[in-house]
Amino acid sequence: MMQARIRKQFAPGAESAAFSLDVDFKAAAGITVLFGPSGAGKTLTLDCIAGFVRPDEGRILLDDEILFDGAAGVYKPARARHCGYVFQNYALFPHMTLRENLEFALNRAPRPERRRKVAAMLETFHLEDVSGRHPQELSGGQKQRCSIARALIGAPRLVLLDEPSRGLDAPLRAELYAALRQVRDEFQIPALLVTHDFEECLELGDEMLVLRDGRIVQSGTPRKIFEQPANVDVARLLGTYNLLPAEVLALDPGRNVSRLRLQEFELAGPYFPGRLIGDHVWICIRPESLAALPRNGRAGMNQIPATLERAVEKLEHVRLEFAGGIAVDVPRTAFEKHRGAKDWVVEFPATGLRVL
Amino acid sequence: MRRPMPIDWFPLWLSLRVAILSTAFALVIGLGLAWILANTQFRGKELLDSAVTLPLVLPPTVLGYYLLVVLGRNSPVGKLYEWLFGEPLVFSWQAAVVAALFHSTPLLVKSARAAFESVDRSYERAARTLGASEARLFWRVTLPLARRSILAAAALAFARSLGDFGVTLMIAGNIPGRTQTVALAIYDAVESNNGRAARVLVLIISAIAILVLTLANRLTTNPYGPRQTAL
Numbered sequence A: 001m002m003q004a005r006i007r008k009q010f011a012p013g014a015e016s017a018a019f020s021l022d023v024d025f026k027a028a029a030g031i032t033v034l035f036g037p038s039g040a041g042k043t044l045t046l047d048c049i050a051g052f053v054r055p056d057e058g059r060i061l062l063d064d065e066i067l068f069d070g071a072a073g074v075y076k077p078a079r080a081r082h083c084g085y086v087f088q089n090y091a092l093f094p095h096m097t098l099r100e101n102l103e104f105a106l107n108r109a110p111r112p113e114r115r116r117k118v119a120a121m122l123e124t125f126h127l128e129d130v131s132g133r134h135p136q137e138l139s140g141g142q143k144q145r146c147s148i149a150r151a152l153i154g155a156p157r158l159v160l161l162d163e164p165s166r167g168l169d170a171p172l173r174a175e176l177y178a179a180l181r182q183v184r185d186e187f188q189i190p191a192l193l194v195t196h197d198f199e200e201c202l203e204l205g206d207e208m209l210v211l212r213d214g215r216i217v218q219s220g221t222p223r224k225i226f227e228q229p230a231n232v233d234v235a236r237l238l239g240t241y242n243l244l245p246a247e248v249l250a251l252d253p254g255r256n257v258s259r260l261r262l263q264e265f266e267l268a269g270p271y272f273p274g275r276l277i278g279d280h281v282w283i284c285i286r287p288e289s290l291a292a293l294p295r296n297g298r299a300g301m302n303q304i305p306a307t308l309e310r311a312v313e314k315l316e317h318v319r320l321e322f323a324g325g326i327a328v329d330v331p332r333t334a335f336e337k338h339r340g341a342k343d344w345v346v347e348f349p350a351t352g353l354r355v356l
Numbered sequence B: 001m002r003r004p005m006p007i008d009w010f011p012l013w014l015s016l017r018v019a020i021l022s023t024a025f026a027l028v029i030g031l032g033l034a035w036i037l038a039n040t041q042f043r044g045k046e047l048l049d050s051a052v053t054l055p056l057v058l059p060p061t062v063l064g065y066y067l068l069v070v071l072g073r074n075s076p077v078g079k080l081y082e083w084l085f086g087e088p089l090v091f092s093w094q095a096a097v098v099a100a101l102f103h104s105t106p107l108l109v110k111s112a113r114a115a116f117e118s119v120d121r122s123y124e125r126a127a128r129t130l131g132a133s134e135a136r137l138f139w140r141v142t143l144p145l146a147r148r149s150i151l152a153a154a155a156l157a158f159a160r161s162l163g164d165f166g167v168t169l170m171i172a173g174n175i176p177g178r179t180q181t182v183a184l185a186i187y188d189a190v191e192s193n194n195g196r197a198a199r200v201l202v203l204i205i206s207a208i209a210i211l212v213l214t215l216a217n218r219l220t221t222n223p224y225g226p227r228q229t230a231l
Helices: A042-050 A098-104 A111-124 A140-153 A170-187 A198-204 A222-227 A232-238 A332-337 B010-039 B045-057 B060-071 B076-085 B093-118 B121-129 B134-162 B166-171 B182-191 B195-219
Strands: A002-010 A019-027 A030-035 A057-062 A065-069 A083-086 A158-162 A190-195 A207-212 A215-220 A242-252 A257-262 A265-269 A280-285 A291-294 A303-313 A317-322 A326-331 A343-347
Touching: A002 A042, A019 A042, A019 A190, A019 A207, A019 A215, A030 A042, A030 A170, A030 A198, A042 A083, A042 A158, A042 A190, A083 A140, A083 B121, A098 A111, A098 A140, A111 A140, A140 A158, A140 A170, A158 A170, A170 A190, A170 A198, A190 A198, A198 A222, A207 A222, A207 A232, A215 A222, A215 A232, A222 A232, A232 A242, A232 A280, A242 A326, A257 A280, A265 A303, A291 A326, A317 A332, A317 A343, A326 A332, B010 B045, B010 B093, B010 B134, B010 B182, B010 B195, B045 B093, B060 B076, B060 B093, B060 B166, B093 B134, B093 B166, B121 B134, B134 B195, B166 B182, B182 B195
Parallel strands: A030 A190, A030 A207, A083 A158, A158 A190
Antiparallel strands: A002 A019, A002 A057, A057 A065, A207 A215, A242 A257, A242 A280, A257 A265, A291 A343, A303 A317, A303 A343, A317 A326
């Protein structure tokens, strides 16, 4: 278990704006994902935990050991923290073979133990055949596995991964995910994974923290965050939502209904607790939850007319992008029948509508 | 016909000995200073940086004068040296080593600092997370990764040590057979109309310089880092 409360201020520099990091979170065994846009403070958080950057205030606890305590003046150096770190560029020592890279982490261990541990780790990550090579002679996947193996060989109590998937093509990414799942299952330690890829969060994350401008804006399981983003900012970061500005026109808790105004049209929705008539809200709805039909006379119940701007081919469907920033996913066959139509209606479900 | 005057080879051997010794000392002192400048933050760091660079810009006579004051027979350092080794430092061939040292160390510090700073930070961070002490980090990671650039810097320092004139003249003097280095011998040869000796020594020194520079340039094509040139 890792607990961190970190505050760090940066004064504005010649080329950088002022930035402040203020986060407070826990990470249990398993993968905790730090998700957010560039410049949200994800890597800075890892660097504070690893001991590369000294926070201004706060406290970092790993199991029952204090790594940093601003008030008590405790600041353990990186070498005494027992945190494995997987760098974005792997940072494998280029002048050492893969085996020497792993042995570097074990220099205090007696020779037989060192040999045994290196052999076991090479086997775990399928690197026995290339252990005598230098990093420059390895494939991308081998380098990646080696950097993970090196981070883990000293039996760290926490492993930090700084965007390991950045810039990898699809097959390598799949290899990485397999290796990380193996880490999760076999090592039983907390892992903090930095990413700005939401699919990666869903695929690997047990827990997820959404960071923005140095603050945690939401935490929970990736599935829960996906289904219920806490606010417009989070929904926007996930990047998979229509976010449409609307106004609350009517609310009826008794019949559990409401009416919203979107552009100059009215939509029916469920009752929204905690909202008042006249509130400006964001309708938050995924493209696949909407339906679209070519316009045929007047728009019906919960339908609004929309002009098609472009149709984008996706793997399993066609994404229709309408004027006003509405995106709708429709099955390819349904779209083929109406190819060429310009005026459409977009239909909103009355029940599933959510506002933020 | 007059027989050509024989060439006195002593200055060449002396210069080589002086250059080798001063390069060795410069490496130890220079790497230490370079590491401090590249890795630490402290008040007065800029001052130290300027002080290290000073010998590059001061006129040799000025530097020589300072050294005479600091190392002379009446100075504390000079007295200590005389007490330790039984003879004065100034106007000995050892003083020529000191002169060459001041001539070459600034260059070595500059290059070595750049070499240390060119080592990707993430290697050093990785070593620290793997439990390496700062000493182990230096010997096993930073130094090997910067090795070629540092050897190149040492080669340049060696070439520069061979060529000092002014400071050597000021503190070691120009005593033939004792403190007369190649640079001084060439001057004397020209002054005394011994054109042949001057030509031969000039050619030898030029050849050594070209050889050393070629070597340095080869070394600076660092296989691990971005491309850089020697100067």
